[in-house]
Amino acid sequence: MPAAPLAVILTGPATPCRVGEPVAISVEVRNVSDRPLRMVGVLDGSEAGFRFPRYRPEITGPSAGAETDSVFWCGTVAPLHLRDVRLLMPGEGFDPRMAADGSAFFPLAAFLGFRPTAPGGYRFRLIVDTSAPAADEWLGMPSILNEEEIRRLLDEVPRGEYVSNTLDIEVLP
Amino acid sequence: MSIYDPASPEACCYSEAMEQWNPDPSGQAGLPVSPVVPGPIAPPILRKRPVSGRYRSSGSPWILELRVDTDRTRPQKKVSGDFFQVSGATVSYFGSFVVSSPTVSVSTTTVTITGTGSYTYDTSYPVVQVVIPRTTALQPMADATLTFFTTGGAKGATYVCAFESIYFRSVQLEQDNEQGVTPLSSYNTGSLPSGGTARTLSVASAYAEAGVEMVGAGTTNTIPTADAGTNLKWSNSELHAGMVKHFSLWQDIPQWKVWLFHAYEHERAGLLGIMFDQAGKQRQGCATFYKGLGGTTAQKKRLQLFAAVHELGHSFNLLHSFGKTDAVPSVANRPNALSWMNYPHLYPPGGEPAFWNAFAFQFDDPEVVHLRHAYRNAIVMGGNNFLIGSALEAIMDEQAFAKPLIDRSGLKLALEAPTSFLFGEPVVVEIKLKATDLSGRMAHAQIHPSLGYVRIGIRKPNGQVVAYEPLIEQCDISPPVRLDAARPAIYESAYIGFGKGGFYFDQPGFYKLRATYRAPDGSEIVSDILTLRVRSPHSAGDEEVADLFFGNDQGMLLSLLGSDAEELRGGNDAFDLVIDKYAKHKLAVYARLVRGINAGRAFKTITPDKTLTIRKPETDQSAKDLTAVADASDAGLGVDNITLNQSYRALITAYKTAGKEKNAKDTRDRMVDVFAKKGLKPVVLQQITAEADAALEE
Numbered sequence: 001m002p003a004a005p006l007a008v009i010l011t012g013p014a015t016p017c018r019v020g021e022p023v024a025i026s027v028e029v030r031n032v033s034d035r036p037l038r039m040v041g042v043l044d045g046s047e048a049g050f051r052f053p054r055y056r057p058e059i060t061g062p063s064a065g066a067e068t069d070s071v072f073w074c075g076t077v078a079p080l081h082l083r084d085v086r087l088l089m090p091g092e093g094f095d096p097r098m099a100a101d102g103s104a105f106f107p108l109a110a111f112l113g114f115r116p117t118a119p120g121g122y123r124f125r126l127i128v129d130t131s132a133p134a135a136d137e138w139l140g141m142p143s144i145l146n147e148e149e150i151r152r153l154l155d156e157v158p159r160g161e162y163v164s165n166t167l168d169i170e171v172l173p
Numbered sequence: 174m175s176i177y178d179p180a181s182p183e184a185c186c187y188s189e190a191m192e193q194w195n196p197d198p199s200g201q202a203g204l205p206v207s208p209v210v211p212g213p214i215a216p217p218i219l220r221k222r223p224v225s226g227r228y229r230s231s232g233s234p235w236i237l238e239l240r241v242d243t244d245r246t247r248p249q250k251k252v253s254g255d256f257f258q259v260s261g262a263t264v265s266y267f268g269s270f271v272v273s274s275p276t277v278s279v280s281t282t283t284v285t286i287t288g289t290g291s292y293t294y295d296t297s298y299p300v301v302q303v304v305i306p307r308t309t310a311l312q313p314m315a316d317a318t319l320t321f322f323t324t325g326g327a328k329g330a331t332y333v334c335a336f337e338s339i340y341f342r343s344v345q346l347e348q349d350n351e352q353g354v355t356p357l358s359s360y361n362t363g364s365l366p367s368g369g370t371a372r373t374l375s376v377a378s379a380y381a382e383a384g385v386e387m388v389g390a391g392t393t394n395t396i397p398t399a400d401a402g403t404n405l406k407w408s409n410s411e412l413h414a415g416m417v418k419h420f421s422l423w424q425d426i427p428q429w430k431v432w433l434f435h436a437y438e439h440e441r442a443g444l445l446g447i448m449f450d451q452a453g454k455q456r457q458g459c460a461t462f463y464k465g466l467g468g469t470t471a472q473k474k475r476l477q478l479f480a481a482v483h484e485l486g487h488s489f490n491l492l493h494s495f496g497k498t499d500a501v502p503s504v505a506n507r508p509n510a511l512s513w514m515n516y517p518h519l520y521p522p523g524g525e526p527a528f529w530n531a532f533a534f535q536f537d538d539p540e541v542v543h544l545r546h547a548y549r550n551a552i553v554m555g556g557n558n559f560l561i562g563s564a565l566e567a568i569m570d571e572q573a574f575a576k577p578l579i580d581r582s583g584l585k586l587a588l589e590a591p592t593s594f595l596f597g598e599p600v601v602v603e604i605k606l607k608a609t610d611l612s613g614r615m616a617h618a619q620i621h622p623s624l625g626y627v628r629i630g631i632r633k634p635n636g637q638v639v640a641y642e643p644l645i646e647q648c649d650i651s652p653p654v655r656l657d658a659a660r661p662a663i664y665e666s667a668y669i670g671f672g673k674g675g676f677y678f679d680q681p682g683f684y685k686l687r688a689t690y691r692a693p694d695g696s697e698i699v700s701d702i703l704t705l706r707v708r709s710p711h712s713a714g715d716e717e718v719a720d721l722f723f724g725n726d727q728g729m730l731l732s733l734l735g736s737d738a739e740e741l742r743g744g745n746d747a748f749d750l751v752i753d754k755y756a757k758h759k760l761a762v763y764a765r766l767v768r769g770i771n772a773g774r775a776f777k778t779i780t781p782d783k784t785l786t787i788r789k790p791e792t793d794q795s796a797k798d799l800t801a802v803a804d805a806s807d808a809g810l811g812v813d814n815i816t817l818n819q820s821y822r823a824l825i826t827a828y829k830t831a832g833k834e835k836n837a838k839d840t841r842d843r844m845v846d847v848f849a850k851k852g853l854k855p856v857v858l859q860q861i862t863a864e865a866d867a868a869l870e871e
Binding site for chain 1: 492
């Protein structure tokens with residue numbers, strides 16, 4: 001089985017975490033293949049799961065799994081831009097949440113909004129899903145600017161499901 | 174001059190002789206008029222009514238729909254209009270205009286609004302004057318008389334427009350629901366903590382607050398789930414087909430009619446709403462999904478209302494608060510907006526709980542401007558495709574860059590800055606307001622953009638035009654000053670790199686800046702365009718330093734000139750790292766400036782248990798950092814003159830606070846000496862010396 005071309009790497013905060021405080025998680029998607037490839041960061045709709053690439057954060061622990069069905073996700077999402085389809089050279093990584101070079105990626109709301117309410121051990125994981133072959137599931141809107149070029153670049157995104165390392169974080173009272 | 178210019182004199186609906194004629198307005202729609210009650214006559218209530226609302230002319234060949242927005246609820250200080258061309262028995266839309274910064278003068282008898290408009294069509298008569306007699310609550314609303322003029326003052330066409338409604342737009346809303354779905358009727362905004370007055374809101378009343386009348390219309394249908402296909406979930410194409418089939422008012426034309434469908438589930442899991450109509454004549458239909466929204470808790474009812482108003486907002490061509498850059502032309506994102514068009518869980522200052530606690534259940538101001546004044550095709554359902562023209566302010570900004578205003582104010586506004594900046598370097602501009610008429614002109618004593626008199630537009634390298642929005646808006650209570658031969662100019666230094674729109678200089682390339690200043694007499698003075706370049710990083714060190722400056726915390730710290738706030742600790746850490754690791758880098762001087770000024774002052778913090786703690790000035794740290802700023806500036810690698818002045822004065826104050834009088838005096842002398850060597854005009858040097866002395870004597 002060939003090695004996965006993308007690695008998803010989570011890094012925890014350097015200082016101890018405490019109840020009620022945000023947990024600063026660093027996210028990197030890195031090209032671990034020996035050739036250039038393309039990747040797209042977190043888009044409007046990526047975390048909700050109705051648009052590719054899908055970014056699915058997972059948190060388990062004493063106070064994880066709080067009700068999330070009140071989160072408002074709208075399907076009228078922004079179009080995909082040429083600048084959103086990033087070129088990654090071998091060994092190069094990027095934070096898929098951070099706007100750079102004109103791209104407008106989104107934070108991961110599950111990580112951003114998580115404040116542990118109970119002390120204990122927590123586990124964090126991120127699953128990045130690029131498996132949809134059809135560009136339509138990525139574009140966001142019909143008839144977008146530079147559509148033909150964007151479709152061509154999307155062909156260079158490695159399709160698959162990439163699971164990050166599991167990050168264990170101890171939350172103190 | 175063309176007959177296809179409705180502002181030209183030839184286009185007049187009313188001849189000069191008819192100008193005196195006013196139709197009996199008693200039969201006009203509008204605010205209800207109180208009936209006359211027989212009996213003792215109470216003293217009349219002479220309070221005058223607001224004049225804002227929608228007016229309409231009659232006749233041919235032109236009909237004008239005029240929207241006046243100068244008082245009443247959340248006035249946006251704008252006038253706009255749509256022209257319709259009458260030909261035989263047909264009426265067709267011709268074009269729109271908006272006056273974005275009119276002068277409004279109110280006398281006891283009339284409201285007069287004057288300004289230069291932006292137009293969707295070419296006109297030789299761009300200046301608009303609207304005159305509306307003021308009436309009391311016992312009188313009907315008066316007509317508005319609009320007259321066009323050339324910039325030279327020659328009179329064009331005049332339109333007399335009868336008052337039609339307090340609402341700027343009127344839209345027919347047809348709502349259908351899927352079988353088994355009970356849609357929301359209203360929500361009491363006091364049911365849960367919020368940022369506004371508690372009130373009961375429906376979709377219609379939420380839009381009414383923005384000035385848009387939503388009139389229930391059409392036939393309310395219950396749509397069988399079978400219409401969603403075999404999977405019983407709605408795809409966008411099935412929603413579109415459902416709209417065509419069940420929206421009884423639907424036609425594939427631009428019209429003020431919209432369909433809101435309360436469905437159960439979209440085929441894309443987790444989705445709670447969508448404006449699905451993005452084919453053909455777009456934006457005529459939207460849907461909400463009750464698999465996720467359904468329920469009777471206050472949270473669910475709040476979300477139901479939010480989803481419905483939000484999706485209908487897309488039908489009006491409003492974009493997400495965090496996605497405004499997709500507007501064509503583009504405008505800056507407003508992720509911090511407390512608006513129906515935001516995502517509560519992505520609200521940067523604290524996520525969903527903070528959003529709901531602060532949300533007043535309304536659109537933000539630029540969205541209200543769009544709803545009331547957007548060019549017709551940019552908002553009417555079935556008009557422009559989604560995204561096109563969705564930000565009126567961007568269109569007006571574009572036009573402002575293209576068409577400088579005529580200026581007879583006797584004042585000149587100028588922007589100055591270095592010709593280039595390193596990537597990540599804080600962009601500071603000097604703003605200079607000078608009297609060209611030295612017999613004297615009144616001006617505001619302070620012209621920092623945070624006071625609101627000066628606005629700065631920025632055209633980015635990618636063509637996007639954004640308005641700099643200061644992080645904090647301040648009130649100014651200082652009296653105006655006279656600019657004359659004795660004091661010909663005032664200066665201000667403003668850090669404009671970061672504001673409500675985030676970082677404005679976040680990409681290498683050429684930027685064009687233009688400022689406008691609103692003088693006390695209402696004159697709008699426009700600066701020349703200032704071009705500056707943000708250079709690409711040359712080294713890995715440049716890249717890392719830029720990364721250490723491009724953080725929201727750092728932007729806040731630069732705007733505030735430092736803070737001890739715990740939530741900005743990341744920014745202070747980044748600046749400490751710049752100073753430690755890149756002490757000789759040009760940008761380190763800004764990190765030192767922020768740290769030095771903050772260290773030199775006491776900082777009060779309220780702890781979570783409501784205890785006030787005061788951190789005393791750290792004079793040694795402040796002196797060390799600010800001396801480094803002064804040294805770098807003396808070597809030509811520091812900050813601009815006005816910031817340097819501020820830095821010196823902060824250093825004098827820090828020494829004084831520590832009781833180091835000699836150091837304070839030496840710093841005062843050095844400050845005066847440094848500026849004396851810069852070859853400044855005597856009057857400017859005199860002012861700087863006075864400021865140095867004042868700092869020493871505080």
